[in-house]
Every structure is written in structure tokens, then in C-alpha cells.
Amino acid sequence: MGVDKIDIKELAIELLIPLLAIIFSFIIGAIIVYTFGYDPIETYAALLQGAFGNLNRFADTLLAATPLIFTGLAVAFAFRCGLFNIGGEGQLLVGGLAAAWVGTFDGLSVVVHVPLAVLAAAIAGAIWIAIPAVLKAFLGVHEVITTIMMNYIAYAMVAYLSLKVLANPGEIKTPPIEASAYLWRFSNILDIRSYMNLGFILALLVLLFIYYLLWKTTIGYEIRAVGINPDAAEYGGISAPKNIILAMLISGALAGLGGAERTLGLYHYYIQGFSPGYGFTGIAVALLGRNHPFGILLAGILFGALSNGRTFMNMAAGVPIDLVNIIQAIIIFFVAADLIFRQFIPNKSEGGVA
Amino acid sequence: MEILTQIFSLETLSSTLRMATPLAIAAIGGLYSERSGIINIALEGLMLAGAFIAVVVSYFTGIPWLGLLGALVFGGLFAMIHAVVSIKYHADQVVSGVAINMLAAGGTVFMLNIIFNTSGTSESVNALPYWGPFKPTVYIGLLVVFIAHYVLFKTPFGLRVRSVGEHPHAADSVGIDVEKIRYICVGISGILAGLAGAHLSLGVLDSFREGMTAGRGFIALAAMIFGKWTPFGALGASLLFGFSQAVQIRLQGLGIPTEFVQMIPYIFTIIALAGVIGKSTPPTAIGEPFEKGKR
Known part of the structure; x- marks a missing residue:
């Protein structure tokens, strides 16, 4: 199959598998809920209501989806080049911290300050993946291990910088950023309490840009070619090391942007432990979205809805909020092991081993 | 000078051994899995689940040894x-590992x-008793390392494991059941990670805390790699990392x-x-699903 050829049947399967994964995961979730004496229908109704029940909750769902769209894009972009960036968490943290630091600069106008702080986050994210990128491109060191290691180095590094360098003694958060670095909030014009902010719009723009970059430019073509077969790409005159480094730096920058949205849009400071694992959930978002920007948008909103609706679910139905994490994990299993579904789809192509 | 004597005191050395124990046990678990060709970044989640089950069983039965057993089985x-x-459905092993970790964090x-x-x-809950200066899990951990060395390098089973991890098709052609070996090895890795978790919850403490493994599964993974996928290497790396944990306060x-x-x-x-101090190279067939008759 060619790089750009659209196969209708394959496309249908691509759409069907995530859908089946979601359905089966929710069924298993219902069984778990029922086993422990709760009402599954009441649980899911509450989850839905908590996520989309009114305009404010809907905005909160999009707010929760925003960092996941960024980390999902980060994972997917690397995937497209055949790389697994499991270090989105660390890149997001250093990005968030960089934005929080630049955000405290005073005397800048909004039109300069916001882009500068956002850019700082992207650069920090890219820097955080640079070592794994170079090691992968030139020495073939597996990026999964190095990006995991960089996550843990990031945890320690941001703890040190935020608590012992930037924060005032005794504080667990950095000094508040200047108002000129705030990402504009929708509550300024809409009657909502949600902190949903321009970061979501930025996520949509970045998403479109990534789509354009991957499928409409030579850069994207080369990155995908290396992803499909690095040796063949090299034979065709495309440098694998160059594209591996480029794809990983962009991937890191995308995750860094997710951190910027949290500090510039939601918190207005950097607080230790603010990420509940956005980088890891991003892996789930990318997989469920089939590594495609538009799929990631939908998957990001689904996961945002789960994380936003769970508090209401807990209040209304009494189910522990962590049910949501269990469902997320099961979704990943089903999407990753899509052979479970594919084995039931008749395969007419000759000699095909599923 | 004073600080050096403090750092190398008997107290730090024994605390090094305590800190190194869960790392070494889980690292050996990872070693079995990866030597057979299955990436296992799920050690963190498997440990966490083991730590939890150990406490739950001890809570309901009052017998910590049953808790330990429960952790191994689960x-x-x-x-x-x-x-x-990973084996039957050819899923990406890294993704599966991520999902296990998420499931363990949410499920516990x-x-x-x-x-x-x-x-x-x-x-x-009732925790494990002391055997002399240490909890039993510390001695068991050391035993696990020596047994792993013996099993992997001195027995026919170990030879099979290594051949399956390096050249599964060659192994298959001489009649070795590649998938069976891999199931066994991943199972052993889960049992050992469960043991490492039980050490944390019933050996070091007497209760379960949310996220109590705190990245130790990944340090174990690091120890396995730093130890170049060998049992004694993993033990050495675990002791080094355990030592660095023991002295960080000082x-x-x-x-x-x-x-x-x-x-x-x-x-x-x-x-x-990166190979600066002698390159660490993973088993050749790691991460690749085995498809009979292909290639």
C-alpha cells in the first residue's frame, strides 16, 4: 500500500477499531462497577452529565482535553516517523516550567509576552528530547528507554528548579506570572466559571498545522517515509538521522506546549505535581486517534470528558473516580491489541497474515 | 573525612541493601522477560499491584506470609x-506496558x-517479621539473583530463553516452543515484580500507599539495562542505585x-x-512479535 493511497476498507477498519475499543472498555467498566454494587447506568449517566451537562461543564471538558491534544499530537508525530516518544510527561513539565518562568518577566506587552512564553515552552520541550533524539539518530539507542529516563530526570529537575530556585521559600508553587502572559479565558465573554482558555484554540491551530505539515509538505513526506522504512528512505535520498531528529524535536515541542497551556492559561504559576500524567494519557490519545490529528482531537475530547466528568460521577453515583483510569487503560489494551478485533474481519487479500 | 565515614557507615550499608532489594528483584524480573524478547516496562505497575495485594491478603487473613504469596500469584x-x-495479539509491547502501569495505578x-x-x-496490617537485621525479602532477593544467573546461564531452559530472545526463528526451527517460553518468562517477571512490591508494603512498611512504588519499577528497568541484561550486573547496578538513595539525605x-x-x-x-562506558545492548529480537513461518 502506498503512502497516500486511501483504501476504503482499511479506512473503515481504522474507524471501527477505536469505536469497538471504546465500547468494549465501557462494557468491562460497567461489569466492574456492577461487581462492586454500583449501578452502571447511573454511573455512566453521571459521567456524561458531569462532562457535558451544561455549557460550563462542556468548557471544562475542552479545558481538560487541551493538554491531552498536545501530548497526543506529540506521541503521534513521533509515531509517524517510526519513533515512540514516551517522554511527553517530562517534556510537558519542563515546558510548563519554562513558560511559568518567562511569564514572570515584567514590562512586556501581551502580543510579545504570550508568544514568548509559549515559544519558551516549545523550546524547553524540544531541548528535553534532544539527547534521546541524537542518541537514536546516530547510535540507534532505543528512544523508549532514553525518553523514560528523561522523564525521571525531569521530575527531579523541575522539582529542584521550581521549589528551590524559582519559588519563594516555603512555597510549593512559583511566583505568579504577569497578567501580560495570561492566555485569554472564555469566561471573559461567556457566562461560565470554566478556566477554558485560548490554549484550546492554539491546540486546534497546531493540530491543523501538524496535519498540513505531515501530508502537504516535503518535510512531512520525508518524515513519514522514514517512519515507514528508514532504509528505503535513505536509498531514496532521504536522510534518516536528520528526519529522526527533526521529528523528535517537533514532538518534544508539542508536548512542551501542553505545559504552557497549563501554566499560562489554567494556573498562572507552576505548581509541583500539576500533571496527573498528561504525557502518558497522550499515548492513549494518540493510539485511539490512530495517530491522525483529527482522530486525536476526538480522542482528546473523549479523555478530557472522562477526566472532567469523573468528579460528578463520584458525587452522584458514589463510584471512585479512578474507574476512569481503569477504563482508559482498557481502551489502550484493545487499541494496541487490535488483532483481537481484526481476527473477526474476513481478510481476502492473498497470503495476508492479519 | 567525617562525612566519608558517615557515608560508608554500617547503617548506610544496611540501608543500601534494603533500598537495593526491590530494585534487584524487579530488575531480575525484567531480565527474564527481556531475555526472552518481551519488553517489560510494566514492572512499575506489576510492583504496585503486588504491593497492594500483599497488604489486602494480610489484612483479611492476618498472615503476612500469605500476603507475600498473594503478591507472587497475582x-x-x-x-x-x-x-x-504482546505474544498472542502482537500488540506493541511498550504500549501494553504503559497500559499495565495505568491499570495498576487506577485499579489499586x-x-x-x-x-x-x-x-x-x-x-x-501485619508485616513480615525480621530475620536478624533484615526482613526475609532481602535474603530472598539475593537468592533470586543467584538463581537467575544459574537458570539463565547453566540450564537448558536458560539456553532456550536466551535463544528465543536472540533468534526466535532459529529456536523455532530446532523445536523450541517460542511462545511458551515467552509466556513463562513474562509470568516469572510478574511473580518477581510482585515480590518486589510485597517487600515495599510488607517488608519496609506495613501498609499500602497510593503510588507507593514511586518510580522504583523504572529504576529497576534502569538497573537491568545498566547491568547489561545480566543478573549480577543488575544486582551491582541495584546496589549502586540503592546506595545513591541511601546517602542522598547525607x-x-x-x-x-x-x-x-x-x-x-x-x-x-x-x-x-550511549556506550560511553561499554555499550549496553539489548537482546536482538526484543520487541518483535513472533510469527511462525515468517522471514
């Missing part, structure tokens, strides 16, 4: 999800709510922030992978 069963998804807190009605720390007195000491295992591992 660790092995839980790892079977990773095995089936979910059950903590159901059983103990809290999201934080479980009730105190080093802070010297003006070295604890955060920098915490980075050491990860930085060392990246350096080892």
Missing part, C-alpha cells in the same frame, strides 16, 4: 495480560476506596541537592546506553 497473573496482549486506588474507604493510605548536608542525587540512576543508564 503478579504472575497480572503479567499474563501483558503476555497475552479504586480498590483502596472499595476495601479501605480511602484514596491515601490503607490500614496497618549528601544534602554537603550542599548537594537531593534532586540531583535522584537523577543518578537515569543519567547513568543513558550514559551506558
Whole structure:
């Protein structure tokens, strides 16, 4: 199959598998809920209501989806080049911290300050993946291990910088950023309490840009070619090391942007432990979205809805909020092991081993 | 001079051994799995689940040894999800590992709510007794390392494991059941990770805390890599990383922030992978699903 050829049947399967994964995961979730004496229908109704029940909750769902769209894009972009960036968490943290630091600069106008702080986050994210990128491109060191290691180095590094360098003694958060670095909030014009902010719009723009970059430019073509077969790409005159480094730096920058949205849009400071694992959930978002920007948008909103609706679910139905994490994990299993579904789809192509 | 005698005191050395124990046990678990060709970044989640089950069983029975046994059994069963998804359904092994970790993190807190009605720390339960200066798990851990060396390098089974991890098709052609060996190895890795978790919850403490493994599964992974996928290498790396944990408080007195000491295992591992101090190379067939008759 060619790089750009659209196969209708394959496309249908691509759409069907995530859908089946979601359905089966929710069924298993219902069984778990029922086993422990709760009402599954009441649980899911509450989850839905908590996520989309009114305009404010809907905005909160999009707010929760925003960092996941960024980390999902980060994972997917690397995937497209055949790389697994499991270090989105660390890149997001250093990005968030960089934005929080630049955000405290005073005397800048909004039109300069916001882009500068956002850019700082992207650069920090890219820097955080640079070592794994170079090691992968030139020495073939597996990026999964190095990006995991960089996550843990990031945890320690941001703890040190935020608590012992930037924060005032005794504080667990950095000094508040200047108002000129705030990402504009929708509550300024809409009657909502949600902190949903321009970061979501930025996520949509970045998403479109990534789509354009991957499928409409030579850069994207080369990155995908290396992803499909690095040796063949090299034979065709495309440098694998160059594209591996480029794809990983962009991937890191995308995750860094997710951190910027949290500090510039939601918190207005950097607080230790603010990420509940956005980088890891991003892996789930990318997989469920089939590594495609538009799929990631939908998957990001689904996961945002789960994380936003769970508090209401807990209040209304009494189910522990962590049910949501269990469902997320099961979704990943089903999407990753899509052979479970594919084995039931008749395969007419000759000699095909599923 | 005074600080050096403090650092190398008997107390630090014994605390090094305590810190190194869960790392070494889980690292050996990872070793079995990866030597057979299955990436196992799920050690963290398997440990967490083991730590939880150990406390739950001890809570209901009052017998910590049954808790330990429960952790082993459940660790092995839980790892079977990773095995089936990776081996039978050819899923990306890294993705499956991520999902196991997520499932363990979510599942333990979910059950903590159901059983103990809290999201934080479980009730105190009967913990393992001391055997001399240490908990039994410390001695068991050392034993696990020596047994792993013997099994992997001195027995026909170990030869099969290594051949399956290096050249599964060659192994298959001489009649070795590649998938069966891999199931066994992933199962062993779950059992050992469960043991490592039980050491934390019933050996070091007497209760379960949310997320109590705190990245130790990944340090174990680092120890396995830094130890070049060998049992004694993993033990040495675990002792080194355990030592760095044991002295971090004292080093802070010297003006070295604890955060920098915490980075050491990860930085060392990246350096080892880069080949600066003798390249660390994974088993050849790692991460590749085995398809009979292909290639």
C-alpha cells in the first residue's frame, strides 16, 4: 500500500477499531462497577452529565482535553516517523516550567509576552528530547528507554528548579506570572466559571498545522517515509538521522506546549505535581486517534470528558473516580491489541497474515 | 573525612541493601522477560499491584506470609495480560506496558476506596517479621539473583530463553516452543515484580500507599539495562542505585541537592546506553512479535 493511497476498507477498519475499543472498555467498566454494587447506568449517566451537562461543564471538558491534544499530537508525530516518544510527561513539565518562568518577566506587552512564553515552552520541550533524539539518530539507542529516563530526570529537575530556585521559600508553587502572559479565558465573554482558555484554540491551530505539515509538505513526506522504512528512505535520498531528529524535536515541542497551556492559561504559576500524567494519557490519545490529528482531537475530547466528568460521577453515583483510569487503560489494551478485533474481519487479500 | 565515614557507615550499608532489594528483584524480573524478547516496562505497575495485594491478603487473613504469596500469584497473573496482549495479539509491547502501569495505578486506588474507604493510605496490617537485621525479602532477593544467573546461564531452559530472545526463528526451527517460553518468562517477571512490591508494603512498611512504588519499577528497568541484561550486573547496578538513595539525605548536608542525587540512576543508564562506558545492548529480537513461518 502506498503512502497516500486511501483504501476504503482499511479506512473503515481504522474507524471501527477505536469505536469497538471504546465500547468494549465501557462494557468491562460497567461489569466492574456492577461487581462492586454500583449501578452502571447511573454511573455512566453521571459521567456524561458531569462532562457535558451544561455549557460550563462542556468548557471544562475542552479545558481538560487541551493538554491531552498536545501530548497526543506529540506521541503521534513521533509515531509517524517510526519513533515512540514516551517522554511527553517530562517534556510537558519542563515546558510548563519554562513558560511559568518567562511569564514572570515584567514590562512586556501581551502580543510579545504570550508568544514568548509559549515559544519558551516549545523550546524547553524540544531541548528535553534532544539527547534521546541524537542518541537514536546516530547510535540507534532505543528512544523508549532514553525518553523514560528523561522523564525521571525531569521530575527531579523541575522539582529542584521550581521549589528551590524559582519559588519563594516555603512555597510549593512559583511566583505568579504577569497578567501580560495570561492566555485569554472564555469566561471573559461567556457566562461560565470554566478556566477554558485560548490554549484550546492554539491546540486546534497546531493540530491543523501538524496535519498540513505531515501530508502537504516535503518535510512531512520525508518524515513519514522514514517512519515507514528508514532504509528505503535513505536509498531514496532521504536522510534518516536528520528526519529522526527533526521529528523528535517537533514532538518534544508539542508536548512542551501542553505545559504552557497549563501554566499560562489554567494556573498562572507552576505548581509541583500539576500533571496527573498528561504525557502518558497522550499515548492513549494518540493510539485511539490512530495517530491522525483529527482522530486525536476526538480522542482528546473523549479523555478530557472522562477526566472532567469523573468528579460528578463520584458525587452522584458514589463510584471512585479512578474507574476512569481503569477504563482508559482498557481502551489502550484493545487499541494496541487490535488483532483481537481484526481476527473477526474476513481478510481476502492473498497470503495476508492479519 | 567525617562525612566519608558517615557515608560508608554500617547503617548506610544496611540501608543500601534494603533500598537495593526491590530494585534487584524487579530488575531480575525484567531480565527474564527481556531475555526472552518481551519488553517489560510494566514492572512499575506489576510492583504496585503486588504491593497492594500483599497488604489486602494480610489484612483479611492476618498472615503476612500469605500476603507475600498473594503478591507472587497475582503478579504472575497480572503479567499474563501483558503476555497475552504482546505474544498472542502482537500488540506493541511498550504500549501494553504503559497500559499495565495505568491499570495498576487506577485499579489499586479504586480498590483502596472499595476495601479501605480511602484514596491515601490503607490500614496497618501485619508485616513480615525480621530475620536478624533484615526482613526475609532481602535474603530472598539475593537468592533470586543467584538463581537467575544459574537458570539463565547453566540450564537448558536458560539456553532456550536466551535463544528465543536472540533468534526466535532459529529456536523455532530446532523445536523450541517460542511462545511458551515467552509466556513463562513474562509470568516469572510478574511473580518477581510482585515480590518486589510485597517487600515495599510488607517488608519496609506495613501498609499500602497510593503510588507507593514511586518510580522504583523504572529504576529497576534502569538497573537491568545498566547491568547489561545480566543478573549480577543488575544486582551491582541495584546496589549502586540503592546506595545513591541511601546517602542522598547525607549528601544534602554537603550542599548537594537531593534532586540531583535522584537523577543518578537515569543519567547513568543513558550514559551506558550511549556506550560511553561499554555499550549496553539489548537482546536482538526484543520487541518483535513472533510469527511462525515468517522471514
